[in-house]
Amino acid sequence: MSGLVVEMAAKALKLNIPLSVQLDLTYRCNERCIHCYLDHDDHGEMTTAEIKHLLDQMADAGVFYLTISGGEIMMRRDFFDILEHARARLFCVKLKTNGVLIREKEARRLRELGVESIQISIYSHRAEVHDAITKLPGSLRQSIEAVRLLRSQGLLVRLANVLMVQNATDYRGVQALAAELDAKFTIDPTITPMMDGDRSILSLNVDQAALQNVFRDQALVGNVEEFCAPPPGVDEDALDMLPCSAGHTACYVSPYGDVYPCVQFPLPSGNVRRTKFVDIWRDSPQLKEVRSITLRDMPSCSQCTHGATCTRCPGLAYLEGNMRGPSSQDCEKSYARTGIPSENYKARHSSPESFSSPKLVQIQGLQPAEHALAAHVVSGGASA
Amino acid sequence: MKNHQYVTRSTAIAARALGDETMVMSATNSTLFTLDEVASVIWEAADGVTPLEEIVVNKICAQYDIAPGTALQDAQTLVEQLAGHGILLLSDQPLVPSSVSRKEAR
Numbered sequence: 001m002s003g004l005v006v007e008m009a010a011k012a013l014k015l016n017i018p019l020s021v022q023l024d025l026t027y028r029c030n031e032r033c034i035h036c037y038l039d040h041d042d043h044g045e046m047t048t049a050e051i052k053h054l055l056d057q058m059a060d061a062g063v064f065y066l067t068i069s070g071g072e073i074m075m076r077r078d079f080f081d082i083l084e085h086a087r088a089r090l091f092c093v094k095l096k097t098n099g100v101l102i103r104e105k106e107a108r109r110l111r112e113l114g115v116e117s118i119q120i121s122i123y124s125h126r127a128e129v130h131d132a133i134t135k136l137p138g139s140l141r142q143s144i145e146a147v148r149l150l151r152s153q154g155l156l157v158r159l160a161n162v163l164m165v166q167n168a169t170d171y172r173g174v175q176a177l178a179a180e181l182d183a184k185f186t187i188d189p190t191i192t193p194m195m196d197g198d199r200s201i202l203s204l205n206v207d208q209a210a211l212q213n214v215f216r217d218q219a220l221v222g223n224v225e226e227f228c229a230p231p232p233g234v235d236e237d238a239l240d241m242l243p244c245s246a247g248h249t250a251c252y253v254s255p256y257g258d259v260y261p262c263v264q265f266p267l268p269s270g271n272v273r274r275t276k277f278v279d280i281w282r283d284s285p286q287l288k289e290v291r292s293i294t295l296r297d298m299p300s301c302s303q304c305t306h307g308a309t310c311t312r313c314p315g316l317a318y319l320e321g322n323m324r325g326p327s328s329q330d331c332e333k334s335y336a337r338t339g340i341p342s343e344n345y346k347a348r349h350s351s352p353e354s355f356s357s358p359k360l361v362q363i364q365g366l367q368p369a370e371h372a373l374a375a376h377v378v379s380g381g382a383s384a
Numbered sequence: 385m386k387n388h389q390y391v392t393r394s395t396a397i398a399a400r401a402l403g404d405e406t407m408v409m410s411a412t413n414s415t416l417f418t419l420d421e422v423a424s425v426i427w428e429a430a431d432g433v434t435p436l437e438e439i440v441v442n443k444i445c446a447q448y449d450i451a452p453g454t455a456l457q458d459a460q461t462l463v464e465q466l467a468g469h470g471i472l473l474l475s476d477q478p479l480v481p482s483s484v485s486r487k488e489a490r
Contacts (some may be wrong), residue, residue, distance in 0.1 A: 064402070
């Protein structure tokens, strides 16, 4: 991040301004990716008018970065109507899409509306692998065609490569494809639980050996020695660190108006159909609780040598049953990166029987029954 | 007779107030700018129909302790810099107001 962006984020934190919001327009999708954390039914999406009203509220609250995602955003017939409204309210708009429905007309319109960037999911440079993951025959060809059309309009495109067992060795091919298409490239080696708490898809996560390969690939991480350096340990300053921007300067809004700290942190914090966005942001007890947590408040992580440098995701920790606890997937990554096990990693591997798969416990959703998206948390799993 | 200078904001930008500053990003190349408090006042008043010198007198000199000549010179330098990055438009004729309302960036 540039110094200016860091400065802006620090100021937004101080002023309690939601600088970034991800808004999912729909969970419907034309692909059926095997690792997707969403269900694809429509449980009562916000209408065009509701979304425009929400965008007005978010602009007034100070939101600058608006990531519009899904599901597949172009499954909404009113997508361009919504995007036009967002740009009229001067958001810096980033889009996430699979690109399958983008033709020349759509690419041109996106350029006219001045979106900042478009992220397109590419799982492999090989159609037989990519299409097997998306379960949509021809999807790689269509997504690549979309990238070409968008680039021909001068738009910034980023290929997002989520790694899983099925494509663990293909990231170099996708990286080369990105270079050929003059697109940016990002890689994410984490498969997350479904938003309803179902953890079955976690079996798709790549193993330690594959993670180590990724973390030691100079083309991905730059200076390998620096990236994989042993952690410096936790000092007094580190204990006051905030976990991440979720709930602090960023939040997520679902297609049903539910507000969460982050798309990966499904802690129901309010619904914009019942409460003004800014009131949820400022007054939600759940968001206030998230904001109150520093490394000092995390019994396991504060004692862990990785505490200050870990990429711990509080949402994944929450999905393990404790937002103050460790995120085991990040413990795995810290170990793969440095070769030094975290406290949680050591405990899990010394007594795996006490860390059996957590059982799901449904909690009360915040939205009316007709819009209910079952919210689940896990309990009985790894404790801090 | 000296020509007036008119300024209006480009629509090819993203912008938002952050405290007393304004964040502005060019949609054409994603360059990010922050405008300080005084520059934000000019940005906010850049409606395409109010001459720059009127903005300076009514919005800057009325609010800050600065001589009109110095303020106008500083303002001209600023708007020319911002126009160079494509985030403000300059003209010696009134500019058609953008479809984006003036309060959007607040």
